[in-house]
Amino acid sequence: MHTKLLSWYEKHGRHDLPWRNTSDVYHVYVSEVMLQQTQVKRVLEEYYFQFLERFPTLETLASAPLDDVFSLWSGLGYYRRARNLHATAQLCAPALPTTSKELLALPGIGRYTASAICSFGYNQKISVVDTNIARVLTRYLGLRDPKEKELWSAADSLLHPKEVRSHNLALMDLGSLVCLPKNPxxxxxxLLFGCKAKENLHLFTKTTSKEYIDQDLYFGIYRKKEKLAFRKSREGMYKDMLELPRIEFQESGYIGTFKHSVTKYRLSISLYELEEEPLDVEYISLYEIERAPISSMTKKALTLYLKR
Ligand code: SF4
Structure with missing residues (x-):
């Protein structure tokens, strides 16, 4: 199994990914956090290099204001990841710890991220299980609804005795490129020869689709000369970011509605232009807001407002 897997990886693996060609553990860490909920292509094209250009080291990240970090993260979603990156940098600069146990104690670092940093960054002998690897292991070993613990033990038991890093990356790429969720x-x-699932693939192929929660949200546009009112969000996924003031449904001032999906929420967002001055807001020009920490949802709202 090991020989076939590694020779497949040599030919077909994604060797050119920049975070696979660096010895800087901080860069590996940034990539892992960005990739937690975002496609490789998007991270590569829009975020990874830009983020590292602005924050090339853990120290530069630690000393930056959180708003600057949010700004570079804008549009990537799941802003808690940016907050945790920043908090971890402040706790650890100038360097991340070198053991999985210490890494696990840091904000936002779970077992997968700790193992990935140890394997891909420090080249340690440790197994890694992400969703792609979990799918390959489940099918190859014919596991039925395995618990997380079982998957990690399976990964340990199959780990290559020497080529650990390449083995983990090979399994990851196999899950992403060949052992696909719906049509492997x-x-x-x-791994076809030894795969326990190949005869009964339907038992190992999920057909259930993601469940969404539909929600209506209303935001107000309050204008003062060339500036608009924004409020710092105090909680939820947009905590500490600037957004338009949330309001109740209005009878007048309607501008328009747009759809926005984030995590499991399918949002229908309606905008209203209103006059009565809201409490607890700051007025910011559109020029300044482009450089401020705002979500892609707020960007869409502003685009709709400006198009009108
Ligand atoms: S043989 Fe098919 S199901 Fe088994 S590991 Fe390979 S791609 Fe996945």
Whole structure:
């Protein structure tokens, strides 16, 4: 199994990803956090290099204001990740700890991220289980609804004795490129021979679709000369970011509605232009707000307002 997997990886693996070609553990850490909920392509094209150009070291990240971090994160979503990155930098600068146990004690670092940093950053002998690897292990070993603990033990038991880093990356790429969630490409798989799922694939292929929560939200546009009112969000996924003031449904001043999906929420967002001055807001020009920490939802709202 090891030989076939590694030779497949050598030919087909994603070797050119920048975080696989760095010895800087901080860069590996940033990539892992960005990739937690975001596609590789998007991270590569819009965020990874820009973030590292502005915060090239853990120290520069630690000394930056949180708002600057949010600004660079804008549009990537799941802003708690940015807050945790910043908090971790402040706790650890100038360097991240070198053991999984110490890493696990840091904000936002779970077992996967700690193991990934140890394996891909420090080249330690440790297994890694993300959703792609979990799917390959489940199918290859014919596990039925395995618990997380079982998957980590399976990963440990299959770990290559020497080529640990390449083995983990190979499993990850196999899950991402071949052992696909819905239609796995078994004919192209280096593990086909020993795979326990190949005869009964339907038992190992999820068909259930994600469940969404529909929600209506209302935001107000309050204008003072060339500036608009913004309020710092105090909680939720946009905590500490600037957003338009949330309001109740209005009878007048309607501007328009747009759809926005974030995590499991499918939001229908309506905008109203209102005059009565709201409490607890700051007025910011559109030029300044472009550089401030705002979410992609707020950006969409501003685009709608400006188009009108
Ligand atoms: S043979 Fe098919 S199901 Fe088994 S690990 Fe390979 S791609 Fe996945």
């Amino acid at each position: 490409l078994c004919d192209m798989c280096p």
